[in-house]
Amino acid sequence: MRKALLDWLDDRTGYRAMVHSMLFENIPGGSRWRYVWGSTLVFAFTVQLITGFFLWMSYSPSSQTAWESVYYIQYQMSGGSLLRGIHHFMAQAMIILLALHMLQIIVDGAYRAPREVNFWIGLILLNIVLGLSLTGYLLPWDQKGYWATKVATNIMLTVPVIGPSLQRIVVGGAQYGHHTLTRFFALHAGLLPALMMFFIVAHVYVFRRHGIKFKEPKRKPEHHDEEGGRNDGCEHRLRPELGYPQHLAASQPEQAPVPILEAIFHGPRVTAKA
Amino acid sequence: MTEADATNLPPSSDDRRTFFKKVLAVAIGTIIVLIPSAAGLTVLFDPLRRKGSKAEFLPVTNLDALPDDDLPHAFQVIADRRDAWNLYPAQRIGAVYLRRNKDKVTAFNVVCPHLGCFVDTATDGSFKCPCHNSTFTKDGALIEGSVSPRGLDALEVDEAALKQGIVKIRFQNFQAGTHERIPV
Numbered sequence: 394m395r396k397a398l399l400d401w402l403d404d405r406t407g408y409r410a411m412v413h414s415m416l417f418e419n420i421p422g423g424s425r426w427r428y429v430w431g432s433t434l435v436f437a438f439t440v441q442l443i444t445g446f447f448l449w450m451s452y453s454p455s456s457q458t459a460w461e462s463v464y465y466i467q468y469q470m471s472g473g474s475l476l477r478g479i480h481h482f483m484a485q486a487m488i489i490l491l492a493l494h495m496l497q498i499i500v501d502g503a504y505r506a507p508r509e510v511n512f513w514i515g516l517i518l519l520n521i522v523l524g525l526s527l528t529g530y531l532l533p534w535d536q537k538g539y540w541a542t543k544v545a546t547n548i549m550l551t552v553p554v555i556g557p558s559l560q561r562i563v564v565g566g567a568q569y570g571h572h573t574l575t576r577f578f579a580l581h582a583g584l585l586p587a588l589m590m591f592f593i594v595a596h597v598y599v600f601r602r603h604g605i606k607f608k609e610p611k612r613k614p615e616h617h618d619e620e621g622g623r624n625d626g627c628e629h630r631l632r633p634e635l636g637y638p639q640h641l642a643a644s645q646p647e648q649a650p651v652p653i654l655e656a657i658f659h660g661p662r663v664t665a666k667a
Numbered sequence: 668m669t670e671a672d673a674t675n676l677p678p679s680s681d682d683r684r685t686f687f688k689k690v691l692a693v694a695i696g697t698i699i700v701l702i703p704s705a706a707g708l709t710v711l712f713d714p715l716r717r718k719g720s721k722a723e724f725l726p727v728t729n730l731d732a733l734p735d736d737d738l739p740h741a742f743q744v745i746a747d748r749r750d751a752w753n754l755y756p757a758q759r760i761g762a763v764y765l766r767r768n769k770d771k772v773t774a775f776n777v778v779c780p781h782l783g784c785f786v787d788t789a790t791d792g793s794f795k796c797p798c799h800n801s802t803f804t805k806d807g808a809l810i811e812g813s814v815s816p817r818g819l820d821a822l823e824v825d826e827a828a829l830k831q832g833i834v835k836i837r838f839q840n841f842q843a844g845t846h847e848r849i850p851v
Binding site: 456457543544547548550551557558561562564565566567568570571572 | 711712714715717748750751752753782783840842843844845849851
């Protein structure tokens with residue numbers, strides 16, 4: 394009965410194929426701990442979306458009422474301190490996970506061709522997360538948040554040409570007040586989460602296009618695979634259907650590409666056994 | 668249109684129709700996006716449009732309450748504060764250092780022109796900022812080696828009121844981090 398129902402749903406929506414493609418990802422060489430950090434960031438963001446939404450239902454974004462509403466959540470609503478605590482500490486954790494993820498990308502060279510664009514999308518995501526942290530910090534309208542934001546927006550003043558105007562727009566006037574809080578809240582709960590979701594989808598989509606950049610195997614002089622080339626983790630050798638990168642200007646993969654470009658994009662050559 | 672008519676049409680007519688549809692799609696899409704965005708951006712840039720009126724003289728203290736010792740003393744500045752749709756009466760909007768030398772009073776904004784901390788005073792009447800160690804003389808001039816781009820911001824004293832024993836200051840805040848004094 395249940396299977397019949399799910400079969401019907403699958404026929405109408407095609408959900409099984411979508412769920413399968415989302416959850417099952419081919420990882421050559423097997424899964425590794427170093428690959429998990431991007432996913433942990435998605436989990437952290439999901440937790441923030443959920444806790445953020447429920448905080449939103451109790452928070453009042455006005456300079457007259459913000460501090461009081463946060464106090465009420467923290468001390469007088471059941472589960473309020475836990476909800477706010479999760480949101481606060483998960484935000485901290487997200488920064489650490491973000492650093493680990495970025496470190497892994499750099500150490501494993503997963504920013505190199507063909508993954509450059511994905512790296513740039515990752516940098517955009519980094520900036521969005523930092524923006525979320527900055528805007529969220531002001532929302533309780535307490536001494537800590539107020540003065541920390543004052544420092545950050547004063548630094549904004551030093552941007553050449555547009556600095557003072559930029560600061561005025563962000564602060565909502567010459568003085569910090571109502572409009573600072575409303576603008577920061579619109580960014581924190583509206584624009585930045587929306588941008589984050591869009592760029593996460595783009596990031597995962599582009600990542601799946603090229604597949605995981607798996608760990609470089611240890612280099613020994615006698616190490617070679619059957620084709621006589623080097624297994625250096627570049628899919629272009631293992632997946633010839635992807636084609637050779639155009640910029641290396643080789644019409645066929647077997648032809649020797651331009652040595653310096655080869656070194657840049659695929660690392661130094663180890664002499665293959667003849 | 669009959670089928671015969673449709674088949675007799677030359678191909679260029681279909682291309683023109685397709686082109687027109689594309690143009691229409693782009694035009695409608697542009698209007699749908701541009702009009703609300705223009706309205707939104709106008710509201711976003713509203714703070715740039717509002718220029719503050721010239722600051723008035725605000726009473727800070729009486730001349731009797733200011734010691735005649737040629738040393739700076741800090742005083743709060745109380746005034747009505749407008750914040751968007753709220754008017755708050757009698758708020759602490761800032762602070763000044765006042766230094767009296769017989770009949771002459773000099774006033775400085777307590778805010779450091781570097782990045783906005785409140786400066787402290789030393790026993791000899793000079794000023795030192797606790798955040799990044801900028802130092803200023805008793806007259807507010809920048810001492811060599813400080814990171815502040817300019818000296819302390821002097822504020823105008825109402826001479827007429829001073830003769831009557833009331834210290835009134837044209838209180839203003841200035842942009843931090845610039846060589847020039849630009850009021851905010």
